Amino acid sequence: MKKILLLSLPLLLSARIEWLNSYTEAIKKAQTANRPILVFIESEYCSWCKKMKREVFTKTEIQRIINGNFIPLKLDKDRSSYPKELSVKLVPTTIFLTPEGKKFTRSVLGYWEPKSYGSFLSDAIRRYKKFSSKVQ
């Protein structure tokens, strides 16, 4: 049984991204899990956001990084309710927040292909580790 669980761990980690849609719920979950939040802000009219969802968030490597390190939150720029600190001029924008809801690194503006986006995610993970070790 243990072996099966261990073997299926990589598959579980790379499963599709379970996006949350509520900011408050994401904060609660992040505080419980002690993980940073990845906020993906999109809009209905935005073709680049659709391309990102189709070509980036479907990649196993990206799913593995997000599921293993972040609490994923997807917000609609015009319809969702969120603090005004998260207001953006451009979509898609990816914002990284601490479990307390503070930005700890620069956001990712626009569409990026999987390799570059993955590199931005790795930078954010590194930055968060540094940031949280300083706070403690």
Place this chain on the structure above:
Amino acid sequence: MKKIALLFITIVSIGYSYSAKGMVTYKKLCYSCHGPAFKGAAMMESHEWRSLFANKATGLKALHENSQKAIERLNSSYFNRRAQALENFLINNARDKGIVRGCDGLNCG
């Protein structure tokens, strides 16, 4: 007419190779830690790249002081020879300069 066309092609190709030189330098020195070239350039704004490269890249070296591998690369003669080309590439494709593939409400670029 032919001469003008030839001159134009020469200028364009020199310009192209100049920016390509910066990109090649990035790939050799920075890619392994910072990922693809345009992503790497988009990590900073153009004025930040300018200040990091000022005074023989003092700021850039200070920023990498915890990485021995990076410091070795930044002190190499290869970096010294190509620092200007790398700086130009990074500035031209910085966070505030490069093309952002997104929508701002009016149009999707």
